[in-house]
Amino acid sequence: MDNMAAKPDETILDEGIEKGAALLTDERIEKTILRVLNTEGGARIKVYVDTCVHCGLCAEACHYYLSHDNDPRFSPAGKVRQTLGEMIARKGKVDREFMKKAAEIAATQCNLCKRCAMYCPFGIDVAYLMSVVRRITHLLGMTPQYIQATAHSHSVSMNQMWVREDEWPDTLQWQEEEARSEMPKLRIPLEKEGADIMYSVIGPEPKFQAQLLYQAAILMNAAGVNWTMPATPGWDNSDMAMFTGDSELMGRIKRQHFETAARLKVKKIVMGECGHAFRSVYDTGNRWLGWKIPPIPIVHAIEFYYDLIKEGRIKIAQKYAEPVTLHDPCNVVRGGGLHEKARYVIRAICDNLIEMHPNREHNYCCCAGGGVINCGPPYKMARINGNRVKAEQLFAVKARGARTLIAPCHNCHSGLEDINHYYGLEMNVKFIGDILYQVMEKPE
Amino acid sequence: MDALYRFLSGPLAWVSFVVFIAGSLYRLLSMGFLVRRKEKFIFSVMSWKYSFRSIFHWITPFASVNMRRHPVMTITTFAFHICLFLTPIFLLAHGVLWDDAFNIHLWALPNGLADIMTLVVIAGGVFFLCRRMKLAEVRYLTTLSDYLLLIMVAAPFLTGFIAYHQWIDYRFFMTLHVLTGEIMLMAIPFTRLSHMLFAPFTRAYMGSEFGSVRHARDW
Amino acid sequence: MNTEEWDWETSEKCVAFKDWHQQFEWVEEPYVSPDGEIIAAIVNVGEGEFSICANGNIQESSFEKIWRLRFTPDGRLTALASDAGEWTVTVDGAAWENRFSYVWNPLFSDDGHSIAVSFQQDGQYGMALNDVPWEQTYMNLTDAFLSADGQHTAASVQMIAAGESEIHKFQAGTISAAVNGKAWDRNFVNVWGKAVSHDGARVAAEVRLTLYDYTIAVNGVPWEKTYSSVWEPVFNPLSGKFIAPVRQDGKWMLVEEGQLLWRKPFHQLWHPQFSPDGKNLAAIVATEFGKWSVAINGQAWNIRIGELITDMVFSPDGRKVAVVVKDNERWGIAVQDSVWKNTFDMVWKPVFSPDNTHIAAKVEKDGKYTIVMDDRIWPHTCDAAWDPVFHPEGELLLFRTIEDGVYRRRVIPIRGIWG
Ligand code: SF4
Ligand code: SF4
Numbered sequence A: 001m002d003n004m005a006a007k008p009d010e011t012i013l014d015e016g017i018e019k020g021a022a023l024l025t026d027e028r029i030e031k032t033i034l035r036v037l038n039t040e041g042g043a044r045i046k047v048y049v050d051t052c053v054h055c056g057l058c059a060e061a062c063h064y065y066l067s068h069d070n071d072p073r074f075s076p077a078g079k080v081r082q083t084l085g086e087m088i089a090r091k092g093k094v095d096r097e098f099m100k101k102a103a104e105i106a107a108t109q110c111n112l113c114k115r116c117a118m119y120c121p122f123g124i125d126v127a128y129l130m131s132v133v134r135r136i137t138h139l140l141g142m143t144p145q146y147i148q149a150t151a152h153s154h155s156v157s158m159n160q161m162w163v164r165e166d167e168w169p170d171t172l173q174w175q176e177e178e179a180r181s182e183m184p185k186l187r188i189p190l191e192k193e194g195a196d197i198m199y200s201v202i203g204p205e206p207k208f209q210a211q212l213l214y215q216a217a218i219l220m221n222a223a224g225v226n227w228t229m230p231a232t233p234g235w236d237n238s239d240m241a242m243f244t245g246d247s248e249l250m251g252r253i254k255r256q257h258f259e260t261a262a263r264l265k266v267k268k269i270v271m272g273e274c275g276h277a278f279r280s281v282y283d284t285g286n287r288w289l290g291w292k293i294p295p296i297p298i299v300h301a302i303e304f305y306y307d308l309i310k311e312g313r314i315k316i317a318q319k320y321a322e323p324v325t326l327h328d329p330c331n332v333v334r335g336g337g338l339h340e341k342a343r344y345v346i347r348a349i350c351d352n353l354i355e356m357h358p359n360r361e362h363n364y365c366c367c368a369g370g371g372v373i374n375c376g377p378p379y380k381m382a383r384i385n386g387n388r389v390k391a392e393q394l395f396a397v398k399a400r401g402a403r404t405l406i407a408p409c410h411n412c413h414s415g416l417e418d419i420n421h422y423y424g425l426e427m428n429v430k431f432i433g434d435i436l437y438q439v440m441e442k443p444e
Numbered sequence B: 001m002d003a004l005y006r007f008l009s010g011p012l013a014w015v016s017f018v019v020f021i022a023g024s025l026y027r028l029l030s031m032g033f034l035v036r037r038k039e040k041f042i043f044s045v046m047s048w049k050y051s052f053r054s055i056f057h058w059i060t061p062f063a064s065v066n067m068r069r070h071p072v073m074t075i076t077t078f079a080f081h082i083c084l085f086l087t088p089i090f091l092l093a094h095g096v097l098w099d100d101a102f103n104i105h106l107w108a109l110p111n112g113l114a115d116i117m118t119l120v121v122i123a124g125g126v127f128f129l130c131r132r133m134k135l136a137e138v139r140y141l142t143t144l145s146d147y148l149l150l151i152m153v154a155a156p157f158l159t160g161f162i163a164y165h166q167w168i169d170y171r172f173f174m175t176l177h178v179l180t181g182e183i184m185l186m187a188i189p190f191t192r193l194s195h196m197l198f199a200p201f202t203r204a205y206m207g208s209e210f211g212s213v214r215h216a217r218d219w
Numbered sequence C: 001m002n003t004e005e006w007d008w009e010t011s012e013k014c015v016a017f018k019d020w021h022q023q024f025e026w027v028e029e030p031y032v033s034p035d036g037e038i039i040a041a042i043v044n045v046g047e048g049e050f051s052i053c054a055n056g057n058i059q060e061s062s063f064e065k066i067w068r069l070r071f072t073p074d075g076r077l078t079a080l081a082s083d084a085g086e087w088t089v090t091v092d093g094a095a096w097e098n099r100f101s102y103v104w105n106p107l108f109s110d111d112g113h114s115i116a117v118s119f120q121q122d123g124q125y126g127m128a129l130n131d132v133p134w135e136q137t138y139m140n141l142t143d144a145f146l147s148a149d150g151q152h153t154a155a156s157v158q159m160i161a162a163g164e165s166e167i168h169k170f171q172a173g174t175i176s177a178a179v180n181g182k183a184w185d186r187n188f189v190n191v192w193g194k195a196v197s198h199d200g201a202r203v204a205a206e207v208r209l210t211l212y213d214y215t216i217a218v219n220g221v222p223w224e225k226t227y228s229s230v231w232e233p234v235f236n237p238l239s240g241k242f243i244a245p246v247r248q249d250g251k252w253m254l255v256e257e258g259q260l261l262w263r264k265p266f267h268q269l270w271h272p273q274f275s276p277d278g279k280n281l282a283a284i285v286a287t288e289f290g291k292w293s294v295a296i297n298g299q300a301w302n303i304r305i306g307e308l309i310t311d312m313v314f315s316p317d318g319r320k321v322a323v324v325v326k327d328n329e330r331w332g333i334a335v336q337d338s339v340w341k342n343t344f345d346m347v348w349k350p351v352f353s354p355d356n357t358h359i360a361a362k363v364e365k366d367g368k369y370t371i372v373m374d375d376r377i378w379p380h381t382c383d384a385a386w387d388p389v390f391h392p393e394g395e396l397l398l399f400r401t402i403e404d405g406v407y408r409r410r411v412i413p414i415r416g417i418w419g
Helices: A017-023 A026-040 A043-051 A063-067 A076-089 A098-108 A126-141 A143-159 A167-179 A204-208 A210-223 A245-263 A276-289 A299-312 A339-349 A377-383 A388-399 A410-422 A432-439 B002-038 B042-043 B047-058 B065-069 B070-089 B092-102 B111-134 B143-164 B172-191 B192-213 C019-023 C169-173
Strands: A197-200 A270-273 A298-300 A324-326 A404-406 A426-432 C012-015 C038-048 C050-056 C065-071 C076-082 C086-091 C102-108 C115-122 C124-129 C143-148 C153-158 C175-179 C191-197 C204-206 C214-220 C243-250 C249-254 C268-274 C282-290 C291-296 C308-314 C319-325 C329-337 C359-365 C367-371 C396-403 C406-413
Touching: A017 A098, A017 A143, A017 C169, A017 C308, A026 A076, A026 A126, A026 B070, A043 A076, A043 A126, A043 A210, A043 B092, A043 B192, A063 A388, A076 A098, A076 A126, A098 A126, A143 A245, A143 A276, A143 A377, A143 C169, A167 A204, A167 A210, A167 C065, A167 C169, A204 A210, A204 C102, A210 A432, A245 C308, A270 A276, A270 A299, A276 A298, A276 A410, A298 A299, A298 B065, A299 A339, A299 A432, A324 A339, A324 A388, A339 A432, A377 A410, A388 A410, A410 A426, A426 A432, B002 B172, B002 B192, B047 B192, B047 C175, B065 B070, B070 B092, B070 B111, B070 B143, B111 B143, B111 C249, B143 C406, B172 C086, B192 C268, C019 C038, C019 C406, C038 C065, C038 C319, C050 C076, C065 C102, C076 C102, C086 C115, C102 C143, C115 C143, C124 C143, C124 C153, C143 C191, C143 C282, C153 C191, C153 C204, C175 C191, C175 C204, C214 C243, C249 C268, C249 C282, C268 C308, C282 C308, C291 C308, C291 C319, C329 C359, C367 C396
Parallel strands: A197 A270, A270 A298, A324 A404, A404 A426
Antiparallel strands: C012 C406, C038 C050, C065 C076, C076 C086, C102 C115, C115 C124, C143 C153, C153 C175, C191 C204, C204 C214, C243 C249, C268 C282, C282 C291, C308 C319, C319 C329, C359 C367, C396 C406
16 A cells, blocks of 8 residues: 555655745745735734634544544644744744645645634634635645646636536536436526526536536436526636635636626526535635625535425435435535535435434544645545544444445545545445435436 | 832732733724724624524533533633632632722632632642643643743732741742732733633634534534 | 617517427527517427427528527527537528537627637637638637627637646746737736727737736736736726726725726725716725625715625616616615615616616516516516617617517507506
């Protein structure tokens, strides 16, 4: 087994960080840090840093800490100490080597999952502080290569995967044709102004997971939803710029997304099973632009399925028999409170739901979120080693009978697949939509 | 010594109260203004309901998951903070001072109880000290200032305790007691002791964000 | 668009749209010509076979796929259609001569005479204007643009091949703008929204010089000043220069070639728009976080809207501005700093009467559509409706609706509508 990041001391060589660091001067580092702390940053940074009493009570909240045998360097406050705390204490006078380490910690040793905010007695938001560090490293041009490349894709194509303007409608038309062999009159209505719902997904769906578009189309048609998908950029709700600290680009992407929905005159945006995109359109991106709530309401897939099942618009032919367990994705559970709705849906479509522990708001992060999986192959093992505790949690629920692992979030899904393979869990990782598609009644 | 004591318990006492109150107001107001200037969105998530829901959960012993995970810490920290807060205010000897200075008559703690509470603070201090030195995750975060703060907080209680029992040099320890107490008071707004000022606000913010945006619990 | 020549005499014309559903496997959502004379829809005429039905008459040619059925402003019926793996544009049933691997994003000039599309041919990208493709094609193309007069096409194009992981190569600049097919001689990190001068000689675009420095480039030459972000430029017909919202120190302001245009910065500022005579300048702004308004010549209205302002329009004389607003989860209309009382589930872009006195818009409530004019609702509920059109003299209104499956083109005297 390759073990690229077993020890926290070993710095992983990443072209983005290395090349960026090579261009740095002490002066630029200092100026940039001070700019972020004093000009861009506000009271939260100051209050959090002043209020933290160094009690270490947040340590056990963090899966990295737990997975690294309680190594304090991986505790939430420990990460602040090694990054922002030091920058503040030294008034920005830190060197290149320090910044390299800080970039690595902020980008790849924190999933911005906010679990620690529930464990700190003061509710100190270490995830926020880590995103401040990411902002600094963005301005210093030392974001890890792979996620930076993704941000570039966003900037050109307004989606995560360099999906070209023609490839998008082409893919939808192809999926529409495929799905017509199952439902002959099925449509994926493109650019239908005045539909009730705009369905939005993330870049990987047209690129690698077209079957998810297929399944969504079947679901929409079976439930008789008045829906549309845009044929223009703006269809993608994902957002790595949010995670690299490139707020300006984040704003640009989100503006396009919401203005596309406004142009199509839809009443809601329903999004696929993605967590980080939910955070971006529901919380972070809209606010950067000045919208206190999403200007067009966002409905996450979990909530959408919940409504369809509750209103009887989707009927279940036969429930999924294999015992399932549910991984609560941070961004939609701790970030959106969808945990009970997810359980309602799963109970409606599966025979047997076995809870993992901890669960709901307290579930452990998948360790892929917050842009960490998007930092690519160099950090794959950092993710897997950083989440041994997830494997333990899953082994425990497997011992109680669960065979299928439901992860209603793209990042969770991919991250858990890696954990599944590496630790030999042999569970079936599925989206809710996979199962729903399988068990629902499909009209001819 | 007498002159020094008179100075400490007279003018400097006033100074320390003024520094404490003015300093605290300054810190809170300047942070408030900073929020207004830079992070106005915070106001849009704030909610009384969720602020108090959160604060209530975190001032109730064992009401949060993390408190239940650390029972000894929870008991100690509650006992420590309660005694730290109540003893100086309701101590009989201080009651006289309240009366003299501000003409307020406070109910007073029985001396025996106050004595025990003082010991609780001192013991709590010792517990925190051991925790800082022994637990890796705490030691890693600890800087010299954390030890100094601990000493600063414990000192007025330790000196007061010694002075009250008049074991050795009463006047010396009395003077030291007044001095350390005043130092602590003045330090609150300007050191990490300011968590006393900011805690209600950080809690209220996180509580509101979890309650009104995230629709999730924060405890 | 000469609305005077339309039929304003006949008070009602009908097409039995519902009957089409019996005739075809399925009928997609219909579109109606600006003059209301034609209702058309893509219809399925057999497995994998599509055509277009207009007023009940099926077009002769059928295709494997048809999408994006739209009327041009001058009333021609266009669609994107494909056969045997090739795509083209059809106009009133006749296909363009050129065939492409793919076409998308049809754009119309204001008068409707020009139709432009983006195309991909064997992995190379370009635009085609009125069936004439660019001579030069590119590795990739985004953000296609057609000038309002239909004379100029422009798009962001990729000039240098860079692997996805070659981040530093990308940051050195791989992208330019191609105007009428010809690329600028300078590359940028990014090129986005565009505008063209009225004489067509200059094209401006939002550009990113590095990951952090944004500005506007005109014919490939960036403004001297850079900003932490910018939004798309707009041509100022009076000064002959380009203006754009720019972001500095966390605030948005409006500048003209680097010179501050409005004194006051805003929390957000976008969609600047000149009145038809160019004398007034309006923009959608947020005066502070979560408080939206409209600023005219730098001065914000007093109203504050919580959720969204969109679809801003000037009256023909340039003295009034109307917008669609969304507040407390309800959609509405605001005109001249006052919000209409009626709210809806959805509101379409408001339409001014030619004499500037009336404002009408298509609205939706409880799944039914109708027209609202001057804050009064037309008491018909329709299954579908299109934007109302005013007679050039302003006395008559053209309503285009579907009620009980029948498409109706109605000419109604304004006075008579609400009794
Ligand atoms: S990974 Fe989660 S728990 Fe750990 S520091 Fe980051 S936000 Fe906190
Ligand atoms: S629990 Fe809170 S106060 Fe304690 S170390 Fe962690 S962040 Fe600081």
